[in-house]
Amino acid sequence: MIRFILADLKRLWAASLIIVLLVALAAALGVGITLQERALRLGSARAADKFDLVIGAAGSETQLVLSSVFLQPAPLPLLAGDVLAKLKQDPRVAFAAPIGFGDSFKTYPVVGSTPDLINALNNGAAPEGGTPAGEHDAVIGSAVDLTIGQSFEPMHGAAGDAGHVHTEFSYQVVGRLMPTGTAWDRAIIVPIEAVWEIHGLHAEEEPPGVPAILVKPKTIADAYRLRGEYRGDQTVAVFPGEVLTRLYATLGDARQVMSIIALAAQALVAGAIALITIAHVAQRRRQIGALRAFGAPRSAVFGIVWIELLTLMGTGIALGFLVGWVAVRLISDQLTRQNGVVLPVEFQGGDLGLALLLLVAAAVIAAVPALLAYRQPAVAALRS
Amino acid sequence: MLALTLDQVQVSYPGLETPVLDIRSLTVAAEECVAVTGPSGSGKTTLVNIITGLACPDRGRVLWGAEDIAALAEARRDRWRAETIGLVMQEFHLFEGLSALDNVLLPARLRRATGRDTLDHAHALLARVGIKRANQSTATLSRGEMQRVAVARALLRRPKVLIADEPTASLDPGHGAEVAELLLSLARESGATLIVVSHDERLINRMDRSLTLSAGRLANAAFAGLAA
Numbered sequence: 304m305i306r307f308i309l310a311d312l313k314r315l316w317a318a319s320l321i322i323v324l325l326v327a328l329a330a331a332l333g334v335g336i337t338l339q340e341r342a343l344r345l346g347s348a349r350a351a352d353k354f355d356l357v358i359g360a361a362g363s364e365t366q367l368v369l370s371s372v373f374l375q376p377a378p379l380p381l382l383a384g385d386v387l388a389k390l391k392q393d394p395r396v397a398f399a400a401p402i403g404f405g406d407s408f409k410t411y412p413v414v415g416s417t418p419d420l421i422n423a424l425n426n427g428a429a430p431e432g433g434t435p436a437g438e439h440d441a442v443i444g445s446a447v448d449l450t451i452g453q454s455f456e457p458m459h460g461a462a463g464d465a466g467h468v469h470t471e472f473s474y475q476v477v478g479r480l481m482p483t484g485t486a487w488d489r490a491i492i493v494p495i496e497a498v499w500e501i502h503g504l505h506a507e508e509e510p511p512g513v514p515a516i517l518v519k520p521k522t523i524a525d526a527y528r529l530r531g532e533y534r535g536d537q538t539v540a541v542f543p544g545e546v547l548t549r550l551y552a553t554l555g556d557a558r559q560v561m562s563i564i565a566l567a568a569q570a571l572v573a574g575a576i577a578l579i580t581i582a583h584v585a586q587r588r589r590q591i592g593a594l595r596a597f598g599a600p601r602s603a604v605f606g607i608v609w610i611e612l613l614t615l616m617g618t619g620i621a622l623g624f625l626v627g628w629v630a631v632r633l634i635s636d637q638l639t640r641q642n643g644v645v646l647p648v649e650f651q652g653g654d655l656g657l658a659l660l661l662l663v664a665a666a667v668i669a670a671v672p673a674l675l676a677y678r679q680p681a682v683a684a685l686r687s
Numbered sequence: 688m689l690a691l692t693l694d695q696v697q698v699s700y701p702g703l704e705t706p707v708l709d710i711r712s713l714t715v716a717a718e719e720c721v722a723v724t725g726p727s728g729s730g731k732t733t734l735v736n737i738i739t740g741l742a743c744p745d746r747g748r749v750l751w752g753a754e755d756i757a758a759l760a761e762a763r764r765d766r767w768r769a770e771t772i773g774l775v776m777q778e779f780h781l782f783e784g785l786s787a788l789d790n791v792l793l794p795a796r797l798r799r800a801t802g803r804d805t806l807d808h809a810h811a812l813l814a815r816v817g818i819k820r821a822n823q824s825t826a827t828l829s830r831g832e833m834q835r836v837a838v839a840r841a842l843l844r845r846p847k848v849l850i851a852d853e854p855t856a857s858l859d860p861g862h863g864a865e866v867a868e869l870l871l872s873l874a875r876e877s878g879a880t881l882i883v884v885s886h887d888e889r890l891i892n893r894m895d896r897s898l899t900l901s902a903g904r905l906a907n908a909a910f911a912g913l914a915a
Contacts, residue, residue: 304797306785306789307782307789307793307797309784310782310783310785311782311784313784314783589780593778593780594793594797595741596774597769597774597794597840597841598769598794598797598798598800598844599769599793599797599798600769600797601762603797603798681741681742682736682741682742
């Protein structure tokens with residue numbers, strides 16, 4: 304039977320290939336949506352890992368997280384200058400580091416902060432090359448295309464915006480951070496004092512405001528207490544993880560919509576294949592009749608049609624998983640190049656369930672033409 | 688070996704006033720070689736379908752030996768046919784992509800009915816019908832060779848009955864004569880009852896007797912009826 308099936312598939316290779324490709328595309332669509340959503344979710348969660356508590360001026364919590372964790376440029380309202388000082392003296396706070404935006408170099412955001420942030424991003428280790436000491440010293444993320452010792456002049460405005468170059472001020476790269484798989488890999492970190500100075504704010508007079516402060520509380524209880532205290536009319540305090548969870552809910556809704564679209568596509572493909580194969584079985588009624596006339600049992604006729612189709616669709620499903628994975632891998636790599644966040648593309652245990660579900664569906668669809676073949680009368684073999 | 692008896696057999700199709708096959712009585716003795724002739728539409732193919740168990744009559748009994756195959760359920764009839772009847776058709780129904788040997792073995796394999804000696808028997812049959820290379824792809828065979836492979840396939844399970852439906856009609860006269868000779872001599876060697884539907888005079892003349900069908904009835908029905 305296997306030899307007959309192989310010979311048959313070889314003879315019908317063009318139609319077989321089309322069925323395999325149709326199934327592969329339909330499966331890849333569903334797999335791709337699942338994998339991509341998962342990659343975005345896992346990648347963003349890992350990116351927010353080091354950001355326990357972020358405090359900003361009253362406004363959008365989501366925007367605060369997007370700007371501080373993912374360095375998405377947006378005009379954030381400034382916190383009053385005394386908030387940072389107050390946090391730094393708070394006994395519940397391990398460190399509080401300002402995050403000041405405003406400038407960029409090439410496509411990299413230039414972020415003003417303090418050594419505490421560098422420490423946190425680099426897991427406590429000193430940056431490769433050295434730690435910044437002076438106002439003109441910059442530390443770069445692992446994906447920034449600059450070398451240690453190189454100088455550059457920052458440009459006012461977000462990366463890609465048309466802005467003027469701060470020719471009066473230049474930085475020198477003194478250190479490089481380890482790769483973190485986050486947007487901060489593309490960041491250039493400079494002293495916050497330098498950012499203030501470039502923009503005409505002077506720390507000596509009264510402390511200038513900052514758009515966001517990263518706070519590392521000493522304990523979990525401290526974290527909750529601090530969040531409670533800084534949630535008010537003037538300030539907003541968020542756990543980025545919590546904000547992301549809300550975003551995932553939205554992302555999940557979008558995935559659900561796309562999954563329904565994928566499911567519809569899969570149903571269309573299933574219908575098309577059912578039609579093609581039913582027509583094919585009808586075309587082969589003489590051959591099937593001949594098999595029966597020569598003594599093949601009906602179960603063998605059913606088996607041949609069913610196994611042939613299931614082989615094709617099973618191959619298509621396997622290929623679809625591969626194609627889906629490769630496509631999401633390529634998309635995710637492109638996204639990582641653009642914003643630094645590493646998106647992990649991985650299968651999980653539940654995906655096996657999806658594969659099994661698709662296989663069961665394929666088995667059911669294959670059974671339709673197989674049943675027709677089974678029920679085909681044997682007399683069809685003889686000329687009439 | 689098996690004798691055939693048809694008793695009050697009638698096959699009708701809806702919408703047709705007269706039955707397409709109407710045989711009051713017909714007997715073919717075991718090991719007899721009988722030709723069936725008649726114009727197209729006279730019911731020859733229907734007769735083949737009925738006596739091979741591919742179809743059932745609306746009325747009557749189809750007895751091979753003591754077994755009324757018209758009374759068997761479809762699966763039982765399929766098995767009976769596989770074990771009892773060797774079938775050769777006008778179209779060879781060889782399967783592309785399989786060798787001559789695999790084609791001969793295919794029906795038995797699909798029924799899981801291959802024993803230890805089946806392979807040897809298949810080789811012997813292919814040699815007997817003049818196919819030198821058993822592993823030759825059927826695509827490279829001539830039409831005459833194809834029909835000879837089909838004859839070997841029909842004989843694989845040592846059937847008690849050999850039925851051929853226009854076995855020489857799609858062959859040139861030379862190949863046709865070869866196949867006719869093979870059918871007759873193989874039937875005689877194995878002691879099988881041979882029933883051949885044919886227009887081929889040379890084949891008909893070499894059979895023990897010939898039946899003529901006309902509009903679903905045996906033209907020499909009176910004679911057959913008397914004989915029964």
